[in-house]
Structure formats: structure tokens, C-alpha cells
Amino acid sequence: MHETSAPTMAIHDWFNGPYPARVRIAIAEKNLQAQVRFVSVNLWKGEHKEPAFLAKNYSGTLPVLELADGTFIAECTAITAYLDNFAGPPTLTGATPLEKATIHMMSRRAELDLLDAISFYFHHATPGLGPKVELYQNPDWGLRQRDRALRAMGYFDDLLKTQDYVAGAAFSMADITVIGAFIFAAIVKLEVPAHFTALHAWHARMLERPSVQAWHAMVEATQAATHR
């Protein structure tokens, strides 16, 4: 791949969204930056809930991968697996059936009990994306989900006492999902309790990865340039 080759794929997303971050980090881990261009979908204007976007992704979620032939692939895990399957190593979704299943399970667990829970908290128990976008809020549900996320932090802390990465001995998509949860937690000012020392130590190591550093640098640069 050459830096000068034109991107063949597009990612429709919002620059600092926690779910988009997962795919942007995966792209950096796979060294696919030159093959992808980004199309901005403004979360704060609710563009992801408008008919033009819903035609690309019925579920109204970011990000979406657009292939050269116009095919749209939604869902972070589906996009990550696609990029992982067509590009070379390192693998993010596993090589053997057991590795694939373990990574997929742990990523799903990190979504269900941690990242999605924080997202529900944001959209339902805080002002979220504002009254024009948050047309239905259920604060009690949001607070329940915050508690669920806090409990899940304890689960991942326990796990990371005995293994280096979320799905075992190697970095994977499951780590990226938990990184996404840390990004969302920072946005909603949900503190990861300090006594979860193994989880914090893992996160400190994740922050040293070039893919994660590049993401944070991009967000800071974009915010500085646009005062967002």
C-alpha cells in the first residue's frame, strides 16, 4: 500500500465519538489509514437520526463503513472483523475458532455491560446530545445503566489482575471496546474508581499504543481548530 493511493473506503462517523473511536483505532492498528477517508455525520445536530443517514444504517448508529461499490457495513464489531479479515496481521479478532469466539464474547460483554451501559447513562440520565436530539429520555433507566457500568468495571478489573489483555494474552478488538468505554466515561465525567488498579494499569498501557495516542492527538487538534 502506498500513501499516495486514493482511499477506496469511507467511514461515516463523528470525530470524537466513542463508538467511532473503536473503528478509528482498529484502522490505525491495521495500518489502513491511507485506504480510508472520513465523512462527517454531526452527532450534535442529530444527523445520524435523519432519513439520509438511516438509509445507510437503519439502526441510526455511528460509525458506518462504505465500501468502493457503495455497500454499507454498520456495527463496530462487523466493521472491525471486515477490516481484520481482508487486511494482513496483526489480527484483532483472532486466528483460531477459540480465539475468535473468546474475543467476540469479551467484546460483546464489554459492549453490553460497560460501553452500551455508559451510552444509555449519557443519553438518558444526562442532557446527552441536547433536547433536539434526545427526543425520549428515561432517567431511571440511565441511572441503572450507570450502576451496571460501575459493576462491570469491577469485573474487568478482576479479569486484568490475571491476564494482560481483555481477551487473554494478546491485544484484540475486546481491548478496543473497553478503550471506547474509557473514552465515553471521560466525556460523561463518569469516574473509573481509583481502587480498580488493574483496570487503570491496563488503561495506562493502552494509552501508550500509537493507535490510541494518534486518536487522542487527532481529537485535541480537531477541537483546537474548530473550538468544538
Next chain:
Amino acid sequence: MHETSAPTMAIHDWFNGPYPARVRIAIAEKNLQAQVRFVSVNLWKGEHKEPAFLAKNYSGTLPVLELADGTFIAECTAITAYLDNFAGPPTLTGATPLEKATIHMMSRRAELDLLDAISFYFHHATPGLGPKVELYQNPDWGLRQRDRALRAMGYFDDLLKTQDYVAGAAFSMADITVIGAFIFAAIVKLEVPAHFTALHAWHARMLERPSVQAWHAMVEATQAATHR
């Protein structure tokens, strides 16, 4: 594989659960029945929320696959992908990167907007599994999710006007996820509107599959034997 060989894997589930149904149907599609034994986890007694089960699956959901070495794999999609990857054809999760991504996306969409939505409706806006298990209910959330499911039925109806299966031209895990939604809808008496004729026609074809017929026959036989 011989009928006489002892099962090497266990599925921890409840015989007529809609999520367990997805894996049981996948097992039948892959002709793996002889390799699997079933361990009953009584949903109506809340056994899936007790510490003994949570140690197997932190998320407290059924089903869970137990491998010969004692490894536990949770999440229907992870279990299905595992069975699909280690066994021979036909594939349920796709062969090419694009097929895999499309099937995964459509299965996730069927979960997020249809099956999970019906599950939320059941657990939050109906008596669900009863007061001893449903320790927190949020009826308003449940009703919202019912409406979400009804809207998603329209989406899948539209889709099935122009393609034979949920993820395109071939039967896949994504079809099984929507079959699971039909099973759950029947349990909660949530009617799939009659005017969704393409969706109903697809479902009639699904009911003709030996895997789905075997599941319904097993449920009827079990209920007749135990008066459940």
C-alpha cells in the same frame, strides 16, 4: 461423527428460551447434535442470575457453551461463530470478509432493534419471569422497546421483499436471530402485523426447515412431558 460418540461440549440453557433457541437451531443446521449435551438453567427460578451461573457468564444470559477443557463461551453470536468455524459446511456466518461482515451486521441489527427490544418489553412491561426474578422493571422503557420492535418488523419486511434471506441470498445466522425474535414474540403474545407479508412469507419458509421444526417439536414434547 458417530451417534455413539460421547458429547464433548455442553450447552447451558433453558429448553424453550428464545436466545437458547438460536444456538439449538444452529447446532441442528450444523448437524452437531451428537457432540452436545444440554445442562438446564431454570430461567423461571432465576438460576441465570445466581452466583454459580454468573461465574460461568458474567452477563447472566443464556445460553453458554462449555468446551471439553472447561472453557465457557457466552453470547449467541460468539457460540454460533465458534461452532461454524470448527465444523464443516454449510456456513452460517459467511465465507468471505464481506459475507461475514454482512451476516454479522444483520444479526446484530436483528438483535438490537428486534430480539433485544422484544426481550426488554417482556422483562420490563409484562410480568416477565415473575417478581422473584424481575427485581427491577421499567415499564415505560419496555413499551418504548416494543414500539422499536414493531418498527423493526417493518424494516425486515421491506428487506425481505427483495431478497430471500435476512443477510442476502443464503440462509445464515442472521435468519436464526430473526427466528429467535419470532419465538420471543409468540411467548409475549406480540403480534407480527399481518400486513408485513414478506416477513410472514419468509417465516413460513423458515418453519419448514428441519432445524426449526425439530426445535418446535422438542419444545412441545418437553412441555407435554413436564406440563411446563
